[in-house]
Amino acid sequence: MRLFGTMGAEASFREEDFFGREEELSSLSRAAVEGARGIGSSFMIYGPPNVGKTSLLLKLAHDLRSSGGGGGLPRPFPFYFSFSQILSHPLALSQHFLQEFLWQLLRFLGDSQPAAFDPEGMCDRLAGYGFTGCREILAAHGKYTASGDGLSALVNALSFPFASEGDLVYPVFLFDDFQYTGKLQGVADGAMLSILRPYIKSGHYPMVLSGSSPGRVTAALKREGLFGTFQMLELVGLAPEASLRLWGYLCDRRRVRIPESLLPGASERLGRIPVYQRMLVEEIFFRNVEVADAVSLENLYALSVTEGKLNRYWREFFENTFPERQQRGRAIRFLKRVLCDRFPLDTVEGALSLLGTSPEEGEAILSALEFKGLMKADLEQLAFIGDPVLGDFLYWAFERGVLGKGASQVAASIVQTRLSRAAVEQGPGGDHPRRVAVVKELMRKWDLREVPLLLLDFGKFREKFGGKGLLEVVIGMEREMIRVRLPKISSVSTGYRAHRGGPRFDFDLVAYGFLEEEFSEENLVVWAVDVVPERNLAAHGVEHFENRCRLLALEKGLPADRLRKWMLLHETADPAAVDLASQYGIHLSHPTQLRLFLNLYGLEELEREPEAQRTGGGAPPRGEKPLEYELVLPMKADSEVVAARVAEEVAAFASVDSDTVDRIKMAIIEACINAFEHSASESGKVRLRYLLSPEKIELFVQDDGRGFHAGKTPEESKRNRGWGLKLIRELVDDVEIVTGQEGTVVRMVKFLESGPGGPAPGQGNGAEPAAPGEGE
Amino acid sequence: MTGNLTIRTREEGETLVVYVAGYLNSLLGEEVEKVVREQFDAGGRRVLLHFGDTRLVNSIGISFIIGVVEKVMEREGRMAFCEVSRINRDLFQVTGLSKYVRSFDREKEALEYLAGGL
Numbered sequence: 013m014r015l016f017g018t019m020g021a022e023a024s025f026r027e028e029d030f031f032g033r034e035e036e037l038s039s040l041s042r043a044a045v046e047g048a049r050g051i052g053s054s055f056m057i058y059g060p061p062n063v064g065k066t067s068l069l070l071k072l073a074h075d076l077r078s079s080g081g082g083g084g085l086p087r088p089f090p091f092y093f094s095f096s097q098i099l100s101h102p103l104a105l106s107q108h109f110l111q112e113f114l115w116q117l118l119r120f121l122g123d124s125q126p127a128a129f130d131p132e133g134m135c136d137r138l139a140g141y142g143f144t145g146c147r148e149i150l151a152a153h154g155k156y157t158a159s160g161d162g163l164s165a166l167v168n169a170l171s172f173p174f175a176s177e178g179d180l181v182y183p184v185f186l187f188d189d190f191q192y193t194g195k196l197q198g199v200a201d202g203a204m205l206s207i208l209r210p211y212i213k214s215g216h217y218p219m220v221l222s223g224s225s226p227g228r229v230t231a232a233l234k235r236e237g238l239f240g241t242f243q244m245l246e247l248v249g250l251a252p253e254a255s256l257r258l259w260g261y262l263c264d265r266r267r268v269r270i271p272e273s274l275l276p277g278a279s280e281r282l283g284r285i286p287v288y289q290r291m292l293v294e295e296i297f298f299r300n301v302e303v304a305d306a307v308s309l310e311n312l313y314a315l316s317v318t319e320g321k322l323n324r325y326w327r328e329f330f331e332n333t334f335p336e337r338q339q340r341g342r343a344i345r346f347l348k349r350v351l352c353d354r355f356p357l358d359t360v361e362g363a364l365s366l367l368g369t370s371p372e373e374g375e376a377i378l379s380a381l382e383f384k385g386l387m388k389a390d391l392e393q394l395a396f397i398g399d400p401v402l403g404d405f406l407y408w409a410f411e412r413g414v415l416g417k418g419a420s421q422v423a424a425s426i427v428q429t430r431l432s433r434a435a436v437e438q439g440p441g442g443d444h445p446r447r448v449a450v451v452k453e454l455m456r457k458w459d460l461r462e463v464p465l466l467l468l469d470f471g472k473f474r475e476k477f478g479g480k481g482l483l484e485v486v487i488g489m490e491r492e493m494i495r496v497r498l499p500k501i502s503s504v505s506t507g508y509r510a511h512r513g514g515p516r517f518d519f520d521l522v523a524y525g526f527l528e529e530e531f532s533e534e535n536l537v538v539w540a541v542d543v544v545p546e547r548n549l550a551a552h553g554v555e556h557f558e559n560r561c562r563l564l565a566l567e568k569g570l571p572a573d574r575l576r577k578w579m580l581l582h583e584t585a586d587p588a589a590v591d592l593a594s595q596y597g598i599h600l601s602h603p604t605q606l607r608l609f610l611n612l613y614g615l616e617e618l619e620r621e622p623e624a625q626r627t628g629g630g631a632p633p634r635g636e637k638p639l640e641y642e643l644v645l646p647m648k649a650d651s652e653v654v655a656a657r658v659a660e661e662v663a664a665f666a667s668v669d670s671d672t673v674d675r676i677k678m679a680i681i682e683a684c685i686n687a688f689e690h691s692a693s694e695s696g697k698v699r700l701r702y703l704l705s706p707e708k709i710e711l712f713v714q715d716d717g718r719g720f721h722a723g724k725t726p727e728e729s730k731r732n733r734g735w736g737l738k739l740i741r742e743l744v745d746d747v748e749i750v751t752g753q754e755g756t757v758v759r760m761v762k763f764l765e766s767g768p769g770g771p772a773p774g775q776g777n778g779a780e781p782a783a784p785g786e787g788e
Numbered sequence: 789m790t791g792n793l794t795i796r797t798r799e800e801g802e803t804l805v806v807y808v809a810g811y812l813n814s815l816l817g818e819e820v821e822k823v824v825r826e827q828f829d830a831g832g833r834r835v836l837l838h839f840g841d842t843r844l845v846n847s848i849g850i851s852f853i854i855g856v857v858e859k860v861m862e863r864e865g866r867m868a869f870c871e872v873s874r875i876n877r878d879l880f881q882v883t884g885l886s887k888y889v890r891s892f893d894r895e896k897e898a899l900e901y902l903a904g905g906l
Binding site: 649653674675677678 | 811813844845846847848873874875
């Protein structure tokens with residue numbers, strides 16, 4: 013049994029750390045005070061984890077506690093209760109709830125802190141303050157507990173605050189992490205609200221619910237007819253001015269100095285989320301470093317996100333959840349094995365044997381971990397991907413493969429994050445994206461094992477062939493000595509510059525490969541590639557690139573010879589820059605070299621539009637397979653957005669115009685929604701394939717449901733619904749639907765450039781014709 | 789993607805400007821419907837839907853907008869759209885919405901139109 017569990021959160025809250033949110037606090041306080049007149053509103057606060065929802069609730073509790081009564085009206089008693097650490101059995105929850113309520117109420121009334129938990133004793137003390145009837149309710153609770161009737165015990169506990177009400181105070185409920193109430197065993201989702209409904213409706217008991225995944229809670233609110241009663245309050249980062257005040261306070265406290273000019277940028281970088289600001293200042297303090305400029309701040313940020321801070325998050329989580337050291341050790345080891353070794357965790361017994369504990373202790377550990385959502389295979393926790401720091405964490409985790417399960421969802425989430433931030437941070441202007449696309453395409457086509465070093469090294473190239481004319485060069489055939497085995501690309505990450513922002517991750521491309529066939533850690537090689545945007549590369553540009561490479565090597569723990577550094581020049585380079593690059597072992601290449609290379613290898617040159625595209629026509633050019641991506645999505649509200657984001661990323665490879673991208677995204681959204689709504693699939697999953705070839709993008713949306721009938725149902729017509737298929741036909745050039753008892757596949761084709769454009773009518777192959785009734 | 793419920797409104801003269809930001813799906817559609825209904829219940833008759841920050845739209849979201857337009861017509865109100873992206877304009881065209889509601893490039897023009905200036 014856990015006593016006074018929510019004390020952890022309360023104890024860790026420090027009022028002096030709280031900045032901003034004046035507007036929110038004022039609305040919430042007003043609503044709480046208005047409860048005395050029966051006109052108090054209830055609120056649902058939502059926002060990404062760590063944004064400060066708990067702090068806001070605790071600050072509100074603090075303010076209400078110290079506000080005192082007025083005008084002879086009863087005082088609001090703020091009762092803070094977090095559901096994040098509840099035990100999943102309703103009996104345990106009801107007991108915990110009662111304990112907390114009694115204890116917090118006594119404290120509020122000025123009673124000394126009880127030395128040991130004694131419900132009857134606390135009831136007697138409350139009676140001294142005019143609260144009657146507590147013991148009777150407690151007795152009833154005892155009866156339900158003894159008979160194991162969890163639901164009745166829960167109803168009893170939740171009604172306690174109302175039944176035992178005195179004339180002096182009335183409760184204001186501050187329910188944190190409310191989404192976890194959906195986890196209660198044997199209690200229907202929304203039952204909690206159902207129990208509390210009459211009190212909420214009365215207006216006498218204002219309630220503030222808070223949670224990071226409001227979807228479930230709002231659905232329950234709607235079911236209970238309470239949605240209109242609650243005001244929705246989305247919590248985002250602090251206001252810019254409050255964020256700056258917070259920097260001032262944090263830096264003063266730790267005697268850390270950050271140049272003032274950097275502070276607004278740093279605020280934006282961290283989404284103006286207070287806890288991240290605190291973490292970064294702690295990181296600077298911990299490392300005792302000088303923050304001289306934006307580059308060093310970015311580096312510190314990156315380090316704190318990837319290594320230091322991440323560990324700190326885990327540490328804090330474990331320390332709070334498992335105060336007992338031995339148990340904590342077991343939980344950490346267990347989690348590491350599950351996450352890092354991708355240990356298949358099929359049964360609770362399997363998990364217990366891994367923990368090496370008694371079943372009781374093991375189950376406590378498991379349930380605590382489960383509550384944090386750490387072991388969820390479907391990674392529901394990724395819903396809050398808008399959080400910038402979490403996005404970086406996911407990137408980090410994905411890179412290292414620690415989120416092995418559900419990797420496709422992680423990938424999609426990362427794509428989503430990057431894209432959502434790209435909207436704010438436009439990449440550098442000019443033709444930079446075009447050049448990046450060229451490099452991407454090159455990397456895709458090249459088998460780097462066969463690339464001669466000489467080709468890639470501008471310095472050596474010039475030294476050997478300067479003034480001799482390019483056509484004299486016989487690349488890679490002159491001496492076998494200069495042929496090197498370069499890594500085969502195993503994965504490529506691109507778009508760092510445009511999407512991650514800031515110089516820290518300022519590479520146009522990072523590629524991973526292996527020296528030999530064996531894909532082992534010892535053989536890992538990383539390529540960092542940059543396209544130089546300046547017309548003339550100067551020495552400081554090389555220096556800057558080298559610094560970033562060093563940081564990358566440091567971060568990845570790579571020996572110096574395993575990080576390949578490559579700069580692609582567009583125009584010219586200073587002699588000093590070439591020398592410096594040579595000194596640092598940076599390969600410098602020029603587009604002329606690349607063109608030469610392309611000719612030699614019989615590849616198309618990308619700056620010119622390839623013949624095949626102009627002539628149009630069906631199949632991709634021979635010898636080149638289309639790029640193919642697959643994604644499996646759960647049929648959940650809004651997961652179609654992930655499909656759209658991935659489509660956007662795929663379309664970016666083909667450098668298609670934004671209107672086409674929009675059409676592809678919309679089409680795939682509609683096809684997904686169709687599958688979600690009409691397939692009645694038992695697996696609850698939809699499989700997506702994206703095929704990218706030079707002339708077209710093909711999208712497949714497949715479900716394993718019971719088939720699909722085109723056309724509007726009467727019900728759909730009544731609700732103005734049933735537009736999906738018609739929209740899809742408008743958005744793409746060709747649509748085919750193959751449907752049957754085994755499920756449905758929707759194939760959509762969008763031709764690129766001057767491909768066959770309009771829809772191809774009458775394509776057989778089992779395609780379902782458009783229903784006659786479908787239309788305006 | 790559950791944080792899309794971002795309806796912001798403001799009143800400009802007698803017109804309620806509704807900023808439809810984010811992903812126009814059923815949740816957001818429902819919110820739009822709600823604020824417009826409230827405007828009419830309170831006696832207002834002019835509504836401008838501002839789509840400048842609408843990043844994605846789906847057919848369910850559109851069905852709500854159709855519902856809103858029907859309601860406005862039923863109650864003899866005036867309505868306009870502004871800052872509709874190219875793709876969304878196409879979708880409104882396909883669903884017939886553009887036959888009933890005028891779209892303007894700029895909010896100012898739309899407000900003038902609703903105020904009877906155009």
